[in-house]
Amino acid sequence: MKSGNPHPPKLADRLLQWFAGSAYMEDLLGDLEETYAIDHSEKGKRKADIIYWQHVLSIILSYALKRRKKNASYSSYFSDHSLSMFNNYFKIAFRNFSKHKFFTIINIIGLALGMSISLLVLSITLAIYKSDDLQANKDRIFQINTSIVDEELNTKTYGSTFHAVGNHLEGKYPFVESVVKIKNGFNPEIKHQGGEMKFHGYFADPSFFEVFSFQMISGNPQTALLKPFSIVLTQSVANKLFRDQDPIGQVVETKMGSFSVTGVMEDLKQTHFLFDVLASYQSFDQLETITNLKTDWNNYRDNYVYALLKPETTQSTLTESLVQTSGIASEFNPNQTIKLESVALKDVVPRWNISNALGIGWDQPSLILFMSIGLLILLPAVFNYTNLSIARALKRGKEIGIRKVVGAEKRQIKAQFIIETVLLSVISLVASFFIFIQLQREFLDLLRASAVMDTSIDFALIGTFILFAVIIGLLAGLFPATYFSRLNPIHTLKGGSLNQSASISHIKKGLFVFQFFMSLVFIIGVSTLTKEYAYVLNKNHGFESENTLAIPFIDIDKQLAINELGSHPDVKSITTTSSLPGIPLSTMTGVTPNEIDTFSVKQIFIGDDFIENLNMKLAWGDSKDLNRSTKNQELVVVNETFMKSARVFNFRQDSLTFTSEDGSRCKIVGILKDFNFEPLDQMIQPLVLRHSISESKYALLTIHSSEIKKTIDELNAIWAGIDQTAHFESSFLDDEIEQAYHFLAVQIKFFSFLSAFAISISCLGLLGMVSYTTENRTKEIAIRKIMGASNKNLYYLLTNDFVKLILISSAIAIPFSYFFYDKLFLYFVLRYGNGLGVIEVLVSIVFLFLVGFASIFWQTSKVAKTNPARNLRYE
Amino acid sequence: MKGFIGEFEELVLLTICNLNKEAYGVAILNDIIKRANRKLSIGALHSTLTRLEEKGYITSYLGEPTNERGGRRKRYFEPTQRAIQELNNMKALRDELWAGSKVNLSL
Numbered sequence: 011m012k013s014g015n016p017h018p019p020k021l022a023d024r025l026l027q028w029f030a031g032s033a034y035m036e037d038l039l040g041d042l043e044e045t046y047a048i049d050h051s052e053k054g055k056r057k058a059d060i061i062y063w064q065h066v067l068s069i070i071l072s073y074a075l076k077r078r079k080k081n082a083s084y085s086s087y088f089s090d091h092s093l094s095m096f097n098n099y100f101k102i103a104f105r106n107f108s109k110h111k112f113f114t115i116i117n118i119i120g121l122a123l124g125m126s127i128s129l130l131v132l133s134i135t136l137a138i139y140k141s142d143d144l145q146a147n148k149d150r151i152f153q154i155n156t157s158i159v160d161e162e163l164n165t166k167t168y169g170s171t172f173h174a175v176g177n178h179l180e181g182k183y184p185f186v187e188s189v190v191k192i193k194n195g196f197n198p199e200i201k202h203q204g205g206e207m208k209f210h211g212y213f214a215d216p217s218f219f220e221v222f223s224f225q226m227i228s229g230n231p232q233t234a235l236l237k238p239f240s241i242v243l244t245q246s247v248a249n250k251l252f253r254d255q256d257p258i259g260q261v262v263e264t265k266m267g268s269f270s271v272t273g274v275m276e277d278l279k280q281t282h283f284l285f286d287v288l289a290s291y292q293s294f295d296q297l298e299t300i301t302n303l304k305t306d307w308n309n310y311r312d313n314y315v316y317a318l319l320k321p322e323t324t325q326s327t328l329t330e331s332l333v334q335t336s337g338i339a340s341e342f343n344p345n346q347t348i349k350l351e352s353v354a355l356k357d358v359v360p361r362w363n364i365s366n367a368l369g370i371g372w373d374q375p376s377l378i379l380f381m382s383i384g385l386l387i388l389l390p391a392v393f394n395y396t397n398l399s400i401a402r403a404l405k406r407g408k409e410i411g412i413r414k415v416v417g418a419e420k421r422q423i424k425a426q427f428i429i430e431t432v433l434l435s436v437i438s439l440v441a442s443f444f445i446f447i448q449l450q451r452e453f454l455d456l457l458r459a460s461a462v463m464d465t466s467i468d469f470a471l472i473g474t475f476i477l478f479a480v481i482i483g484l485l486a487g488l489f490p491a492t493y494f495s496r497l498n499p500i501h502t503l504k505g506g507s508l509n510q511s512a513s514i515s516h517i518k519k520g521l522f523v524f525q526f527f528m529s530l531v532f533i534i535g536v537s538t539l540t541k542e543y544a545y546v547l548n549k550n551h552g553f554e555s556e557n558t559l560a561i562p563f564i565d566i567d568k569q570l571a572i573n574e575l576g577s578h579p580d581v582k583s584i585t586t587t588s589s590l591p592g593i594p595l596s597t598m599t600g601v602t603p604n605e606i607d608t609f610s611v612k613q614i615f616i617g618d619d620f621i622e623n624l625n626m627k628l629a630w631g632d633s634k635d636l637n638r639s640t641k642n643q644e645l646v647v648v649n650e651t652f653m654k655s656a657r658v659f660n661f662r663q664d665s666l667t668f669t670s671e672d673g674s675r676c677k678i679v680g681i682l683k684d685f686n687f688e689p690l691d692q693m694i695q696p697l698v699l700r701h702s703i704s705e706s707k708y709a710l711l712t713i714h715s716s717e718i719k720k721t722i723d724e725l726n727a728i729w730a731g732i733d734q735t736a737h738f739e740s741s742f743l744d745d746e747i748e749q750a751y752h753f754l755a756v757q758i759k760f761f762s763f764l765s766a767f768a769i770s771i772s773c774l775g776l777l778g779m780v781s782y783t784t785e786n787r788t789k790e791i792a793i794r795k796i797m798g799a800s801n802k803n804l805y806y807l808l809t810n811d812f813v814k815l816i817l818i819s820s821a822i823a824i825p826f827s828y829f830f831y832d833k834l835f836l837y838f839v840l841r842y843g844n845g846l847g848v849i850e851v852l853v854s855i856v857f858l859f860l861v862g863f864a865s866i867f868w869q870t871s872k873v874a875k876t877n878p879a880r881n882l883r884y885e
Numbered sequence: 886m887k888g889f890i891g892e893f894e895e896l897v898l899l900t901i902c903n904l905n906k907e908a909y910g911v912a913i914l915n916d917i918i919k920r921a922n923r924k925l926s927i928g929a930l931h932s933t934l935t936r937l938e939e940k941g942y943i944t945s946y947l948g949e950p951t952n953e954r955g956g957r958r959k960r961y962f963e964p965t966q967r968a969i970q971e972l973n974n975m976k977a978l979r980d981e982l983w984a985g986s987k988v989n990l991s992l
Binding site for chain 1: 909910911914915926927928929931932934935936939947951953954955957958959960
């Protein structure tokens, strides 16, 4: 035997030591080493090593070590968190909650408010990811997408594709069971009770109901979309149009022709499709005769193809065939590189980056944006909790000290605090849930896609919420738990001051500034939007909107109606129009200024005296002679933007004539000054006013009446005298315009919610911080008072720090808001708004200061007013 | 007191008695391996020793530091009076059964 002992494998030793922890191991290690030495001399190193490993493992798994580990821990709950200890944590947590009610309430309210927005985001995200889950063939359906690389090598992916791809796939590849071609843009205005109702829908192949499992309520799903000019309605549309009648076999009249109803399907639910009506694909073929989409390899916009594969066909098979098909597509489009791709139905929404997608327009970037708004509200609430918990270190320090002295380990203290926080956040979740239900109702009303999203509350959603609350609890509790577990028991038990609790640390200051910065930004947002809203409603749009009554008329003798209604004594003047000014215009048409180029303009058909009655200003020319059009030349009025656009196209300035899309030669006799004919968020577009009473849809009455209601009733009577069947409706142009700005009202509402939440959370945080700093300084204040400090001095002393913080945050928030709202936000929301005002900013700051000071004052006055003698005895 | 003495526990106890003052881990281990021709790991042996100690059949004490074990002390085991009593009971029972056997047990 060599001198010196042979060394057993180190790794095994380490493993054993790590596993044993603080257990008593001396004799065991001795035994191990002794057997190793014997084996080493008898059997050689390799064998001895193996035996050593076996022994080590046997010890690790043995009862002996388990027993020793248990003995090594001096308290019985060390090795496993026993149930009774958890019980104790819960008990302590609840006792603490009820002991510090103020702290608990602040945090619960704060977290509940903060979480509610996140819950909303979660529920909507979940709903979007759930779309098309109910489709029976969801694993076999694929949407065909088109990736196009242009000359600058930018790749753009479209959700749409050439319809020829559909026919090609179906004809050439036997593994494709069925193909559905969908053409977006079937937007009929269905005539209904003398008016028109707008609907949105698609042209779809007859196979639609075979591939997608939407239930038909009545009608035959196989044949419903077979014939041209057949239409399938969703249930809610059918109810709107036909109420109690059986819709099957009814005929609906639209501008595109008469469609006969062949089916009623259930309302859409949990899908990415978004439509009210479906027309047969054949109808599109008949309406559009120039290009035959089935063989067309050029148009990919608004054309969609879905392929249903035979069972047990993999996506890669489809991908291969699409690669071949891409080759054909590229031949037809030599300047572009075209790549066709397939996307499983489940992955159609949300996508990361997709153009021209069909149905609900949620993509991942907008979801992420939405989520970050949620977090922006939630994080301050979490910060508050962290701040306030640590601020209470002085109070809880003793408890922790005793726990540690009795034998609690760091991780037990951590576990205790984390459990406490998770408990608090779960309680907040319950409160938050009620806020969420309210919010969801409001929010879904604003959302166009809400109709097809499944936002019902189910187990998955509740589970997600609870998981979310637990994560938030862990997040909020982690920092305080680590902080508390590190406290030195001797120090805290001696009552040594924890320096951090008396003054505010830099991190906390930063968090404060951030919170108030955000609140201020939100408040300024609300006041700005409110101001813009008032502005657009009161603004002179460039035409008279007051006292103007709009009466929709279509199925009535128009000339007679104009004469009869105009004869009423309260009606000063009457004119007609095809669409109301101040409201979005849908009709675009093309004009050709030079016989070659065409550019698109918006057009309105107006009656006599339209421009005069609405007090529009002409920059040039005359508008009186509009009705003197001849067959060869139609006299029209355009706006200045029209002239600007036309100039680009070599417009013959001298003759002032152009050809409109319907073939009539037009001569410009007047030029209107530019004004917003559409809402202020729309660009001012080239506009043509043409004279035609037969094309008009509204009678515009300028009314001067002391009793509006009586006048309207009388007008109704006149109307009934002309035509018994037509339906009389009237509304003031002002109200119509107000409705057109509904989107602004919606945004104001949303912003008000957010800012109310942000402000409440930051003020709660402020309140909490002030109350704890003042509480910690009770003794100091008492001494100051005894020494002769006045109340004023004390207020100054206590509020000083916080006022500074609020000032700093406003100093950051004001320039930021100015840039954000004035330069970015309003530009998108309202192109022709009048920007951010000084008064709004001032009002917002004053508001924030008032709320902030009120919470500071409330707490400080409590301390400043009490009897100093009592306060001195307090600690 | 809980439990009877199992077969392996009896083996360990008797080995301790045999080794007398030299009954520590490795000695017991090697003795059992040699005599009973069994494979035995340190972990298994110490588990049994721990159980015997819990049941009150053996006590243990630490010896002096020794060179060959890296200066670590040995833990020596001794049977208690209870263990001797129990071993006797077991032996008496077995003798009785052997004596009363109707089958010829001699080889």
